[in-house]
Amino acid sequence: MGNAGIQYTNALTEGPDGLEATFTVNVLANHLFVRLLQDRFAAPARIVITVSDTHFGDFKHNMGMVPGPAWKSPDALARTGAFPEPDTTSAGRTAYSTSKLAAIYLVHEYARRLPAGIDAVAYNPGFVPGTGLTRNAGPVSRFAMRRILPVMALTPLATSRDAAGRYLADVVLGTTRAPTGSYVDRGRTARSSEESYDERREGELWEAAERFTAA
Structure with a gap:
């Protein structure tokens, strides 16, 4: 199960290898994990990568x-500064x-190659x-995420942590x-965004x- 996920308040944060940290954690770490364990999987087996509906990019x-x-x-x-105004929260988000779209691309590629x-x-x-x-956001955003927004889990607009865990299991x-x-x-099961079905991008990302x- 690949559950790596991080969100920064900029697109300038580097990991220890010098690559942009969001891409490193959300995409490359999962890929490395799968590839290192690939010869240990025995059918029937299932690899689950956690993605996000933010990849749709719409208000809905x-x-x-x-x-x-x-x-x-x-x-x-994979490099810092890939987006406009890279020092802003908008660029970090x-x-x-984008990293979650990339994760879906890799899942499609795994389905072909495994x-x-x-x-x-x-x-x-x-x-x-x-x-x-x-956790890397400002104090107001952190407070809202921990103390205010959990109320939304009582509506269809959000998922509680317990429910998310049950769905995952x-x-x-x-x-x-x-x-x-x-x-x-x-x-x-559902259909991801139209953009998430692009074999050329999937192949390029794999390489x-x-x-x-x-x-």
Whole structure:
């Protein structure tokens, strides 16, 4: 289960390897994890990568809280300053939504490349307030995420942490039926954004991820 996720208040934060940290954690870390364990998977098996409906980039899916993805070449996305005004929260959130689009691309590529019986699924828990996702945000945003926005979990606009965990367990255990390459929105398979189906981008990202994570 790949559950790595981070969101910064800028697009300038570097990881220890000099690559942009959002892309490193949300995309490359999951890819490295899958590739290192690939020879240990025995069919039937299921790999679940946590993604986000922010990849849709519309008000319906994230209430305007996160800008939509702004796709660029993987080599550009892996470097700091890939988005306009890179020192702003908006750029940091754009890096986040773009990284989640990238994660879906890799799931599609895993579905093509992994042996039969080793399934790869993208899981979207929806907006889950009360987590540490915004721990790098300012004090007002952190307070709202931890103390105010959890109330939204009582509505269809958000998912409680407990519910997100149950949905995830159902995906991992196969209770939620999802063929390899699927996008699971909470408790059901669904279609991800139209932009998320692009074999050229998927192939380019695979090749770049392989380069960036090579030993």
